[in-house]
Amino acid sequence: ERLVIAMDGPSGSGKSSVAKAVAQHFGLAYLDTGAMYRALTWYCLQQQVDLTDADAVLAAAQNFPLSQGTTADVEMIEVDGVDVVEAIREPRISENVSAIASNRGVRDLLINMQRDAIKNSGYRMVAEGRDITTVVAPDADARILLTASEEVRLARRGLQLGGTQNNEQLAQQVSARDAKDSKVNNFTEAAEGVTLVDSSDLNFEETIDAVIKA
Numbered sequence: 027e028r029l030v031i032a033m034d035g036p037s038g039s040g041k042s043s044v045a046k047a048v049a050q051h052f053g054l055a056y057l058d059t060g061a062m063y064r065a066l067t068w069y070c071l072q073q074q075v076d077l078t079d080a081d082a083v084l085a086a087a088q089n090f091p092l093s094q095g096t097t098a099d100v101e102m103i104e105v106d107g108v109d110v111v112e113a114i115r116e117p118r119i120s121e122n123v124s125a126i127a128s129n130r131g132v133r134d135l136l137i138n139m140q141r142d143a144i145k146n147s148g149y150r151m152v153a154e155g156r157d158i159t160t161v162v163a164p165d166a167d168a169r170i171l172l173t174a175s176e177e178v179r180l181a182r183r184g185l186q187l188g189g190t191q192n193n194e195q196l197a198q199q200v201s202a203r204d205a206k207d208s209k210v211n212n213f214t215e216a217a218e219g220v221t222l223v224d225s226s227d228l229n230f231e232e233t234i235d236a237v238i239k240a
C-alpha cells in the first residue's frame with residue numbers, strides 16, 4: 027500500500043531527524059533532498075565551475091554522477107564514487123548551496139530525480155526538503171510543514187554543529203541562507219492542504235507523535 031509523506035521546513039526545524047524517525051516508524055524509505063543540492067554544490071566546487079555562471083552550473087547538473095541511499099538509518103551519498111556524507115555539511119557548502127538551488131534548470135533536474143526516487147520506492151517514502159509538499163509531491167498521502175520559532179531553530183542548529191560556533195555568527199549564517207532561499211521561493215509557507223506542525227514547544231518524541239498523527 028502506498029504511503030508517501032512529504033515534509034518541508036526551514037533550517038533547524040528538526041525536519042531531518044523527525045523525517046528519519048517517521049520513516050523508521052512506518053517502515054518507509056527516506057529521501058533527503060537538501061543533501062542532493064548540497065552534493066551538487068560539492069561537485070560544482072570540485073569541478074571548479076563558476077557558480078555565478080548559470081549555464082555552467084546547469085551543465086554540471088546534467089552530468090551529475092550522484093548515488094544516494096534511501097534508508098533512514100544509514101546515510102549514503104556518493105558523487106562519482108566519492109563518499110561526500112561529511113563533506114556536504116561543511117560551511118563552504120552551506121554558504122554556496124543557495125546559488126545552486128536558485129538555478130531553475132537545476133531545480134527541474136533534481137525535482138525529476140526526486141520524483142524518480144519516490145517512484146522507485148514503490149511510493150513508500152518520506153521525502154523531506156523545502157518544496158516537497160508543494161512542487162515535488164503535492165499528491166503525497168500526508169504533507170507536513172515543520173516549523174519552529176527562530177530562537178529554537180538557532181539553538182537546535184547550534185547543537186547540531188557541536189555547540190562550538192559563536193552564536194551570533196551562527197545566527198547570521200542561518201538567516202543569510204534563509205533570506206537567499208526565500209528570494210527564489212517561499213519555502214516556509216504552508217500551502218493549502220498542508221498540515222503545520224510547530225515544534226517550538228515540543229520535544230523530539232512529541233514532535234514525531236504530532237507528525238505521525240497528522
Ligand code: CDP
Pocket residue numbers: 036037038059060061063064123124127154155156157158203207
Ligand atoms: O541545512 P538545512 O537543513 O537548512 O538545509 P538542507 O535541507 O540541507 O538544504 C540545503 C539547501 O538546499 C537549502 O538551504 C536550500 O537552498 C536547498 N534546498 C532546496 O532548495 N530545495 C529542497 N527541496 C531542499 C533543499
